[in-house]
Amino acid sequence: MSSSNGKVSADQSPTIVLANEKENVILNQKIQEQKADFPFEITKIEKPSNTVFSYAFLKPGEIVSASDKESIGKQTFELTRETRKILGYNCKKAVTKINSNTIEVWYTNELKIQGGPSTIGQSLGFVLEIERNKTSAITATSVKK
Numbered sequence: 320m321s322s323s324n325g326k327v328s329a330d331q332s333p334t335i336v337l338a339n340e341k342e343n344v345i346l347n348q349k350i351q352e353q354k355a356d357f358p359f360e361i362t363k364i365e366k367p368s369n370t371v372f373s374y375a376f377l378k379p380g381e382i383v384s385a386s387d388k389e390s391i392g393k394q395t396f397e398l399t400r401e402t403r404k405i406l407g408y409n410c411k412k413a414v415t416k417i418n419s420n421t422i423e424v425w426y427t428n429e430l431k432i433q434g435g436p437s438t439i440g441q442s443l444g445f446v447l448e449i450e451r452n453k454t455s456a457i458t459a460t461s462v463k464k
Contacts, residue, residue: 334457338434338445341366345436364391364434364441371438391441396424405447406462413443423450430462 332347332355345362349355357379363372369391375383396413403410408427415422417439424440425448435446436457450456 333460334436336434336436338432340432343434343441362438364438366433369441391438394439394442396440396443406459408447408462410447411444413440415439420451421453423453424448425450430464 332349334345334347335351337344337346343364343366345364347355347359350359350361355376358375358377360376361374363374364370365372368388371387371390373385373387377383394415396415399412399414401412403412403425405425405427408429410425410427413424413426415424422439424435424443424446426435426440426444426446428444430445432445433441433443435441435449436459437446437449439449440446447459447462448456
């Protein structure tokens with residue numbers, strides 16, 4: 320669920336993360352249900368290399384793709400001692416800076432898999448919340464094994 324200044328964004332298509340030992344795929348519910356309007360994007364992260372593949376579907380039959388082998392490995396985090404529970408999982412907080420943005424990442428190692436709703440924090444554990452500048456957030460609403 321996406322929120323801004325504490326308010327849940329209306330009419331959003333929830334982000335879906337499909338994760339296993341070999342890859343993570345990030346998309347939204349409308350894309351999964353094949354009801355998304357063009358353009359839309361799907362991101363895939365291959366493991367263990369953490370290579371990111373982005374696929375932009377511009378219109379029927381027109382796809383642009385890009386790959387990145389370095390961005391996840393270059394992420395640096397300040398690991399804090401803060402913890403909290405999200406969906407019953409014990410989560411730890413890590414903080415990073417991207418340009419002028421402060422990003423707080425809440426992740427768990429209890430799921431024994433790495434992943435999350437964006438490429439940020441993929442190497443930490445399973446990311447259940449990402450908050451940018453204390454104003455906008457993406458928070459997990461369910462986990463299905």
